[in-house]
Structures are given as structure tokens and as C-alpha cells.
Amino acid sequence: MKPLDRKWVWLWSALLLVVLLVLPFLVKNYRVFQFNLVLVYAIAILGLNMLTGFNGQISLGHGAFYAFGAYTAAILMDKLGVPYWATLPAAFVVCFVFGFLVGFPALRLAGHYLALATFALALAVPQLLKYKHIEHLTGGVQGIVLNKPEPPFDFRFLDQPFSADRWLYYFSLAVAGLMFLIAWNLLRGRVGRALIAVRDHPIAATAMGINLPVFKSLTFGTSAGITGLAGALGAIVVAFVSPDSFTVNLSIFLLVGVVVGGLASIPGAIFGGIFIQFVPNIADEISKSAPAAIYGILLIGFMYLLPTGVMGGLYKVWARLRAKTAG
Amino acid sequence: MRLKSIALAIVSLTALTVGTSALAQKKYDIGATDKEIKIGGISPYSGPASAYGAIGKAITAYFAKVNAEGGINGRKLTFISLDDGYNPAKTVEQARKLVEEEEVLFIFNTLGTPPNSAIHKYMNSKKTPQLFVATGATKWGDPKNFPWTMGWQPNYQSESKVFAAHLLENKPNAKVAILYQNDDYGKDYLKGFEDGLGDKAKSMIVSKISYEVTDPTIDSQMVSLKATGADTFFNITTPKFAAQAIKKAAEIGWKPTHYLNSVSASVGSVMNPAGPENGVGIYTASYLKDPTDPQFQKGKEWDDWLAWMTKYQPKGDIKDVNNVYGYTVAQGLVQVLKQAGDNLTRENIMKQAASLEMTLPMLLPGINVKTGPDDFYPIQREQLARFDGKTWQLFGKVYGR
Numbered sequence: 001m002k003p004l005d006r007k008w009v010w011l012w013s014a015l016l017l018v019v020l021l022v023l024p025f026l027v028k029n030y031r032v033f034q035f036n037l038v039l040v041y042a043i044a045i046l047g048l049n050m051l052t053g054f055n056g057q058i059s060l061g062h063g064a065f066y067a068f069g070a071y072t073a074a075i076l077m078d079k080l081g082v083p084y085w086a087t088l089p090a091a092f093v094v095c096f097v098f099g100f101l102v103g104f105p106a107l108r109l110a111g112h113y114l115a116l117a118t119f120a121l122a123l124a125v126p127q128l129l130k131y132k133h134i135e136h137l138t139g140g141v142q143g144i145v146l147n148k149p150e151p152p153f154d155f156r157f158l159d160q161p162f163s164a165d166r167w168l169y170y171f172s173l174a175v176a177g178l179m180f181l182i183a184w185n186l187l188r189g190r191v192g193r194a195l196i197a198v199r200d201h202p203i204a205a206t207a208m209g210i211n212l213p214v215f216k217s218l219t220f221g222t223s224a225g226i227t228g229l230a231g232a233l234g235a236i237v238v239a240f241v242s243p244d245s246f247t248v249n250l251s252i253f254l255l256v257g258v259v260v261g262g263l264a265s266i267p268g269a270i271f272g273g274i275f276i277q278f279v280p281n282i283a284d285e286i287s288k289s290a291p292a293a294i295y296g297i298l299l300i301g302f303m304y305l306l307p308t309g310v311m312g313g314l315y316k317v318w319a320r321l322r323a324k325t326a327g
Numbered sequence: 328m329r330l331k332s333i334a335l336a337i338v339s340l341t342a343l344t345v346g347t348s349a350l351a352q353k354k355y356d357i358g359a360t361d362k363e364i365k366i367g368g369i370s371p372y373s374g375p376a377s378a379y380g381a382i383g384k385a386i387t388a389y390f391a392k393v394n395a396e397g398g399i400n401g402r403k404l405t406f407i408s409l410d411d412g413y414n415p416a417k418t419v420e421q422a423r424k425l426v427e428e429e430e431v432l433f434i435f436n437t438l439g440t441p442p443n444s445a446i447h448k449y450m451n452s453k454k455t456p457q458l459f460v461a462t463g464a465t466k467w468g469d470p471k472n473f474p475w476t477m478g479w480q481p482n483y484q485s486e487s488k489v490f491a492a493h494l495l496e497n498k499p500n501a502k503v504a505i506l507y508q509n510d511d512y513g514k515d516y517l518k519g520f521e522d523g524l525g526d527k528a529k530s531m532i533v534s535k536i537s538y539e540v541t542d543p544t545i546d547s548q549m550v551s552l553k554a555t556g557a558d559t560f561f562n563i564t565t566p567k568f569a570a571q572a573i574k575k576a577a578e579i580g581w582k583p584t585h586y587l588n589s590v591s592a593s594v595g596s597v598m599n600p601a602g603p604e605n606g607v608g609i610y611t612a613s614y615l616k617d618p619t620d621p622q623f624q625k626g627k628e629w630d631d632w633l634a635w636m637t638k639y640q641p642k643g644d645i646k647d648v649n650n651v652y653g654y655t656v657a658q659g660l661v662q663v664l665k666q667a668g669d670n671l672t673r674e675n676i677m678k679q680a681a682s683l684e685m686t687l688p689m690l691l692p693g694i695n696v697k698t699g700p701d702d703f704y705p706i707q708r709e710q711l712a713r714f715d716g717k718t719w720q721l722f723g724k725v726y727g728r
Binding site for chain 2: 028029030031033034037130131132140141142143145234238239240242243244245247249280284288289291292295
């Protein structure tokens with residue numbers, strides 16, 4: 001049974017990889033742009049999931065870190081002429097430090113109080129970005145318009161040109177792949193177990209020698225860093241940042257993505273990204289009068305059918321299939 | 328059998344030549360055919376600015392009327408209107424959907440300064456018209472750098488020029504104090520006012536104080552403005568602050584000649600909260616017929632509007648000026664498309680939009696729509712109105728170009 005399993009896993013992975021690589025040439029540029037956004041949101045949700053899913057800290061303010069990352073990238077590209085790829089690590093570092101500093105006092109705030117504190121952050125950020133003394137950097141309410149990075153070389157495939165969007169797709173895919181790989185290695189080992197222990201029973205975790213304050217702050221920092229990096233990538237993909245792009249809704253949508261994808265599930269982030277990217281569009285197509293209400297109904301329906309998120313549902317189906325074949 | 332196929336070939340050949348000769352006079356870009364014109368729109372149907380979603384619905388309803396009456400030159404208007412929730416990142420996505428997937432001929436009346444800024448460069452690089460945008464920023468009329476973008480309503484600068492002209496005529500030695508919101512909108516108004524006063528700006532303006540949209544109140548600003556001894560006040564504020572300013576001025580006993588920007592000319596959300604008795608005598612400017620004003624609730628123009636509202640927009644609020652706005656801007660577009668005739672290329676759409684001269688039924692008497700190759704500001708005239716404690720009373724002449 002076992003060797004067969006492995007062979008199948010390899011085969012499916014290879015097939016998935018081929019599909020992912022060919023995909024942008026099968027659809028229009030606009031769709032590629034949407035896929036790019038899915039990847040961006042998936043990375044942001046991965047960051048938040050690390051904090052909320054694995055470590056049990058609820059943040060309603062990750063939109064703020066996303067905004068910070070986006071602005072870091074935009075200002076570096078616009079004012080200092082830094083190449084786009086170099087802004088990603090910068091955004092990670094800036095948001096890590098910022099998240100660590102926010103996470104430190106947040107240690108004293110447990111559960112719902114932390115949620116409120118981070119919510120305040122999400123509310124404040126769009127207004128702070130308009131602050132006049134930093135307007136020469138942030139562009140104030142107008143925001144900053146960026147240039148899309150051109151693809152490094154030209155070719156055609158399946159009669160489609162290698163456009164800026166398609167290049168960004170591969171770039172985002174590589175970044176997302178790297179982030180998921182890092183998260184996978186981090187969360188499935190000693191660190192991941194420690195995070196879950198802190199979530200499930202902080203006192204027991206301390207007794208076992210886990211330094212609670214350091215772990216919680218570092219998790220907050222890393223989570224903010226990854227979400228910030230997603231923000232930077234998002235700024236490059238959309239080629240525009242402005243305070244109105246990062247309202248409190250964004251933070252809430254990210255949390256929706258985490259829950260829909262599946263709490264404490266790494267691949268779940270991808271489904272979360274797909275959900276927050278496409279479901280509002282579906283709602284808009286159904287009704288112009290009340291798109292938000294339709295969205296709400298879809299969300300409730302979704303949570304009713306898959307109460308543990310997409311990954312939770314998939315695991316359940318998988319377990320049932322295994323039980324059947326074994327039995 | 329063979330004869331039949333030969334005959335068929337001949338017939339189809341003739342049809343082809345006839346077809347091509349007819350086609351020679353017609354020119355189309357993507358989004359236009361013999362049967363339809365595809366138009367894209369982006370409105371905030373959800374989110375913080377969803378009150379403006381009424382405009383998108385009104386436009387849809389007006390196009391339904393046009394189609395029911397046979398379309399334009401035999402072509403139906405297909406209006407694909409999407410929701411961006413006033414989120415610029417979403418606006419980019421929706422604009423790309425409209426241009427690249429829906430393949431519209433052009434995008435029409437997208438709402439809000441930040442959403443339009445987000446797609447400004449994109450639309451121009453795609454050489455696809457971004458026509459009659461629903462924002463008052465001055466930057467939409469820049470045909471040299473952005474030949475594919477055009478505004479619609481009077482921009483902030485033209486409006487403050489109207490105030491400046493009125494002030495120069497009636498109170499040439501006024502001492503003016505200005506309160507403005509410290510962002511593009513506030514600065515746009517300020518610049519127009521200073522330009523309007525011209526050489527006299529330096530001597531007439533005694534004080535300019537700004538506030539942040541994040542400030543809780545503007546009480547201290549009002550006290551300092553009063554202390555300058557100014558006898559005229561130009562109030563460049565958004566609704567919440569406008570109400571505060573009107574109230575505070577009354578509290579501290581400052582009674583200047585008061586100009587209020589049209590952004591905050593709402594009776595319901597500004598004048599009443601400020602205390603209607605405190606607002607008596609304040610001036611503002613407008614260009615659309617207010618559907619709540621009894622003097623406009625008669626005549627053919629009103630009847631037509633009401634008939635359209637009842638038949639095509641029955642869910643809309645008769646009192647909502649956004650319905651008047653949507654009705655009027657849709658009529659403006661219909662004129663552009665009529666002028667374009669069978670030459671429905673993107674270039675010709677912009678060319679026709681830039682050669683308009685007309686009046687529309689729900690614009691105030693004397694207000695016109697006028698554009699030229701170097702003039703991408705369709706509506707620039709406005710009329711002043713004075714608050715009588717209940718409503719805005721129009722008076723005097725029409726100002727502007």
C-alpha cells in the first residue's frame with residue numbers, strides 16, 4: 001500500500017505542477033491577473049493562519065500589515081528606484097519588526113482583547129497613511145501609481161505572448177511556493193508543535209520549557225512579516241496603492257479566508273485566497289442591489305456545509321475513503 | 328443539386344460584395360457591432376460609498392429606456408456595470424475585466440477619485456476611453472497627458488472660481504478667511520479660489536487654516552479664523568466638518584459672508600444638524616435641478632424625468648439627486664454616441680466627447696455642456712444659491728465659462 005501511495009503522490013504533484021505552469025497561457029491576461037491576486041491573498045492568509053490557526057491569537061488587524069508591506073514596496077520602488085523583487089524581503093523585515101513590536105504588548109491582551117487591539121490598528125492605518133507630514137512619501141489620498149515590471153525576456157507559447165501579468169504569475173507562484181515551503185518546514189517541526197502547545201494549553205507549554213513571551217511575539221512578528229510580504233507582492237501586481245485599498249474590510253476578509261480555508265491548515269490558505277478573490281465577484285453577478293447580503297448568505301452556507309473549512313472537509317472525505325478501502 | 332450550389336455561391340458572393348461596400352462606411356473597434364455597443368461601468372454598489380451606487384442603477388435604467396425606444400442608430404446599448412466597493416485595488420480588477428474579458432468599447436462614469444486614479448494610467452495605456460468620470464478632481468481634464476480620460480461635473484477649481492467671481496463683484500474689499508481639508512480635494516478648491524481672485528488674492532485672503540480629516544473637531548480653527556477679523560469665510564469642508572463649522576461660527580458670534588462648497592450643500596446631512604437657523608444666508612453653488620425644489624417640479628422636463636423614474640427606475644428614491652445625476656450623465660453619453668454615428672472607434676468616441684455643445688433637461692437653466700480638443704471639462708457653469716432656513720434658493724446669474 002505504502003509505495004503505491006507515494007508513487008501516486010508524485011504523479012499527482014507533477015501533474016499539478018504542469019497545470020500550474022501552463023495555466024497562464026490557457027486564459028486571458030485578466031484571468032492571470034486574478035490568479036496573481038489569489039496567490040497574493042493565499043500568502044497573506046498563510047501569515048495570518050500561522051498566528052490565528054496555529055497559535056490561537058486572533059488578529060483583526062492583519063490588513064494593516066498588508067498595507068504596510070504594500071506601502072513599503074511602493075515607496076521603495078517609486079522614490080528610491082529599488083527593483084521590485086528586492087522590495088519583498090524589505091517588506092518582510094519592516095513588517096516583522098512592526099509586528100514584533102505590536103505583538104509584545106499584545107502578550108498582555110488575551111483572546112478577544114487582542115482582537116480588539118488589532119482591530120483598532122486596522123481602523124487607524126488608512127487614516128495614518130493620509131497624514132500630511134508623510135504625504136511626500138505616501139502620496140496622501142491619491143496613493144502611488146507604480147509601473148508593472150516587464151518580463152525579462154520575450155517568447156510566445158500556445159500563441160499567447162509572455163506578458164507582464166504572466167511574468168508576475170510565475171514570480172508570485174515562486175514566492176508563494178517558497179513561503180509555503182518555509183511555513184511547512186517551520187510548522188510541522190518542533191516550532192509548530194510548540195505553537196500548538198501554546199495555543200491549546202499555555203501553562204503546560206511553559207512547564208515544558210517553552211518561553212511563552214518570546215514565542216508569542218516571534219509568531220506575531222513572522223505572521224505580520226509574511227502578510228506584509230504578500231502586501232508588497234499585491235502592490236506590484238495591482239500597480240497601485242492608496243489608503244482606500246486597505247480598509248478594515250481587508251483585515252476581516254483575510255480572517256474569513258483563514259476560516260474558510262481551514263484553521264491551522266497550510267494548504268487551506270490557497271482555498272481561502274480563492275474564496276476571498278472570487279466569491280465577491282459571484283455575489284456582484286447575482287445582485288447589484290445587495291452584493292454584500294449575497295456574500296453573507298454564501299459565507300453562511302459555506303460554513304454550514306464545511307464547518308471546518310475546505311481542508312477540514314477534504315480530510316474528512318479522505319478519511320472516509322481510506323476507511324472504505326481498508327475495510 | 329449542382330445548380331443549386333452554384334446559385335448559392337453566386338448569391339453569397341453578391342451578398343459578400345454588398346456587405347463589404349456597406350461595411351466600408353462603418354468603422355468599429357472592439358465592443359461595437361451593427362447590433363450593439365458594449366459599455367463598461369464601475370460603481371460602489373457595496374462598501375462605504377454605496378449611497379452613490381444609485382448613480383450606476385440610474386444609468387442602467389436610462390439605457391433601458393434608450394433600448395426600449397430602439398437604441399442609438401439601431402444599436403442596443405449593453406451596459407456592464409460592476410461593483411468595486413470603492414476599493415481601488417478592486418477597481419483595477421474590474422476595469423481589466425471590462426476591457427480584457429468583456430471587451431467593452433469604453434468605460435463610463437466610474438465613481439470616486441481614488442478608484443479612478445487607480446485605473447487612470449491603465450486606461451490610457453490601453454487607449455480605451457475612461458469617459459465622464461464621477462469625481463470633481465481637476466486632474467481629469469488633462470488631454471495632453473491623458474487623452475483617454477474625461478471628467479463630467481464642475482471640477483472643484485471651477486466651482487471656487489465661481490465663488491471668487493461673486494465675491495469680487497459684490498465685496499471687492501473683503502477680508503477672507505479660509506478653512507480647508509488638507510488633501511487634494513481641499514487644495515484643489517483653494518487653488519481655484521486663489522486663481523479666481525487673481526492679483527487680489529494676496530491682499531484679500533487674510534488667513535488659510537487647514538484641518539485633517541482625522542481631526543475630531545475644528546473648533547480651535549474656527550476661533551483662530553474669527554480672531555483674524557475676517558468678514559468673509561470660505562468653508563472648504565466635507566459634511567461632518569461643514570456642520571461643525573456652521574454651528575461653531577454661530578456659537579462664537581462670528582457672522583461673516585459664508586461660502587460653502589457644494590460637496591457639503593446637503594440640507595439633510597449638513598444644514599439641519601448645524602441648526603438651520605445658523606445657516607441662513609450661506610452661499611453655495613449648484614448645476615443640477617434639485618428634485619425636492621418645488622420650482623422645478625413642473626414642466627415637460629420634470630414630467631419626462633418623473634415618467635422615466637416611474638417606468639424604469641421604480642425602486643429609486645425620487646428625492647435622491649443621484650438619480651438626476653445618473654439620468655443627466657447618461658443623456659450626455661447618448662449625445663456622444665449619436666454624434667459618433669457609424670464610426671464607433673475608441674478614437675472617434677473621444678473625438679465626439681471633445682466636441683460637445685448642448686444643454687440637458689435636468690441641468691439648471693443656463694448651465695451647458697461644452698467641450699473642445701483642449702477642454703476636457705464638460706460642465707463648468709454653476710449658479711449660486713442661498714440658504715433660507717429650509718432649502719437652497721437659487722439666485723443671480725449663471726457663472727463660469
